Amino acid sequence: MSDRYIKKILSSNVYDVAVETPVDVARSLSKRLDNNILIKREDLQPIFSFKIRGAHNCISQLTQVERDCGVVAASAGNHAQGVAMSAKYLGINATIVMPKTAPDIKVNAVRALGAEVILYGDTFPEAYAYSLTLVAESGMKYIHPFDDEHTIAGQGTVAMELLRQVQGDIDAIFIPVGGGGLIAGMAVYIKYLRPGIKVIGVEPEDACCLKVALDAGERVILSEVGNFAEGVAVAQVGERNFELAQKYVDEVITVTTDEMCAAIKDIYDDTRAVVEPSGACALAGLKKYVDREKAQDQTLVTVSSGANLNFDRLRHVAERAEIGEGREAIIAAQIPEHPGSFEQFCTALGERNITEFNYRYASDSQAQVFVGVTLKAGEGSAAPLLSQLADNGIGAVDLSNNEMAKSHVRYMVGGHANVDNEVVYRFTFPERPGALLKFLKKLGRPWNISMFHYRNHGSAYGRVLVAMQVPMADKEVFEGYLDELGYAFNEETTNPAYQLFLAPETH
Template identity: 60%
Template sequence: MPESYIKRILDARVYDVAKETPVDRAELMSRRLGNNVWLKREDLQPVFSFKLRGAYNKMNRLSEAQRALGVVAASAGNHAQGLAMAAQKLNVKATIVMPRTTPQIKVDAVRRRGARVVLRGDSYDEAADYAQQLVAEKGMTYVHPFDDPDVIAGQGTVGMEIVRQHQKPLDAIFVPVGGGGLLAGVAAYVKYVWPQTRVIGVEPEDAACLKLALERGRRAVLPEVGLFADGCAVAQIGKETFRVVRNLVDEVITVGTDEMCAAIKDIFEDTRSIAEPAGALALAGLKLYADREGIEGADLLAIVSGANTNFDRLRYISERTEIGEQREAVLSVTIPEKPGSFRTFCNALGRRNITEFNYRFADAASAQVFVGLSVVPGGDDLAELLAGLARKGYDVVDLTDNEVAKLHVRYMVGGHVPGTIENERVYRVEFPERPGALAKFLSALGQRWSISMFHYRNHGAAYGRILVGVGVAPSEKKAFTAALEEIGYRFWDESDNVAYQLYLGRRDG
């Protein structure tokens, strides 16, 4: 299988615009993990992403007639910038169709490269449909972000460089996976030259389209795709990429948001550069693999695939980093509502660093304290803390992995609702961050249901998140769910979430 791509990769034309990026040893991460950790620095490309390689190789192979008609692509991110720069270099007209939800910084970056930007639809699929319409109407060439042999070959030059730069076989290479173009190109070349090297794909746990395909033995479409790692937010692995990787990849690892945030910090501490979430995906997978396998002294390489992130997102990333590193625990602790309780509780915590402390009076008997604490990662420190507090008579709930607690409740601690709201149900909703999106949500609810609670946060990305409480009678639940589904935003019923119940739910009496 890889043999058919070796010549394509060797012949790939990428260095007119792309540069050979270094393989750097991550000194701090190597010491922490007890292994030799290497970073392939694709964040150092002129467009801060590897996508330039595949786009230019594809365009360089177009005929003069195809170039004259121009190229088109649908993209909200790195592929758009790579294609725009490639088109500028080759003096070809490029049209990039982007969802209206695309952050302005990315729209401006594409326009600065000379491409024409068309904003169409609220999702990638809607933008892609319009791009195909332009192909049919104007004869333009569609440059796919990953599912094209020439694009795959261009990305495969990353693997070629790794082999040349490291000189001896690595034990494992970790590659971020969206549609699979980078993984297919790297796996094809590396497995041909270093068959003993493990090639491991890494996906966001809420966008694991390759893992789904491997489990089913065929390509399948994810019903929902998480958007935090927007560079890898793909619902279905590519047809050609899956054909290439299904027999080459050794395994696929999935990681969560907190692990990606922690990996962004790791890369910053070793390189002083800030990777985007998808760019840090491979390192997050490397860390999980090293911990799971208990290995030492191995040569492990992660591809840092990009650094196109909005500055506004750094606040959210920073908040989640310590939890992703397992250096912070988030707890809910019940303490007596009497003088001296806080001091006694703080004494019970010992000399631990308190990162957050939220409290509001609820009743005369007891109080709920929302507290963040530093813990030692990778051991039994958290378990010992919980056991120690329990021995001292405290009722403790571990909220460290509770999304509602981390996204919303920590900012809303303000006491329980008195017994006046009937049938309150709570939903977490994710919606496209564009003018009118929030109004659309509220208008769809109309005046049929009363809103009892509302919290919204913008994460500096293409989406926002809200936590909303609504009075919904049992007989109305089906109709309310249907109304949410009609809006088309992702939502989760959090009415039974322990963080909501502890801090925000109705309390009678």
């Protein structure tokens, strides 16, 4: 099987539209991690993503009859641009089905390349299903983003370039994983030519379709997929991709949203390029590997796979980068409610810098404060900070890994309300004009809304924290109604951030 793919990779037709991208040395990061860190810069492709390789190689294999029928693809962004650019170069009509939630920057880029864009559905599966309907009705050729031999081979040219560009020893190569096209193509080539190099896939913790499949020994469909790194937000790894990964991938590492934000900052610091979350995913995994293995003096390569980032998402990235790097902690601390207590709290912190402080009067005796604190070099977690505060008689809780605290509570600390039967839920719903109003209308049933927080993060999905007054006798009926809404949700009533800052005193 590997011989067949090697031949396809070596004969892949990608350079009509793609370029050979450089390998940059991440000098600052190399010094910090005590390893030689190299970055394969696929964010420098004409569409700012490696996807142009697989798309063009796949389309260029079509017969003239197939070309005359046109091509169709379903994509939220990068693959769509690759298909559109390739089709324009070859003079082929292209239709791209994108979910209505697709970022404007990607929709406009696809249209600018001459493709017809059809916005359909709120999610990629809906757009994909409609694209297959178009194939059945019109006879257009479907261009798959990852589960196609020609697509896989086109992506494999990244490895072909990389191993030619880096002649010395390479200990490991870290590759982002969505549907698996890039890692499948790269892994088969790397292991064929230099089998001693470790091939390590990296996925977001909430979109780890390859890791789950490898652990299970079969392809699995994830029930929910996180959308922060939309370029790798795939519910099921491709069939061909999984088969190749089983043979040629050494392991898969998962990373958090905050760790990807920190990696975006790392790449910016060394290259001045702002990559998308999926483009920094592999570097986040590399850093985790170095920490786990205590690796030193190794040559480690990461693929920066894309840079199609909406500008308004930078706010969220900047807020999370320091937490992801282990340089900042978010804590809830209890201090006495009397003059001078804040000064005493700052004194207890020692030389640490406060990055954020939220407080509202709640009682005559104790105050709960929501605080961001810079950690000292080498600490990596809030544990030493909490111990130091405890030594000064101050109790505190680490909220650095509490998603509700970071996405909502830090922006709404306001004190405890006097309400009965309050339950709290965190929702995500497709983000587009009017989406929030539609959500509120759907939620407007017999139960009263007692708290509401919404904040746009510049992504395809809105995030809402809602408290409702629901008597215990109604709880089962209420959750049944939430299921009918069709939005992903989590109950947060017992979340410590809610309990400390927002829950009714009698709760």
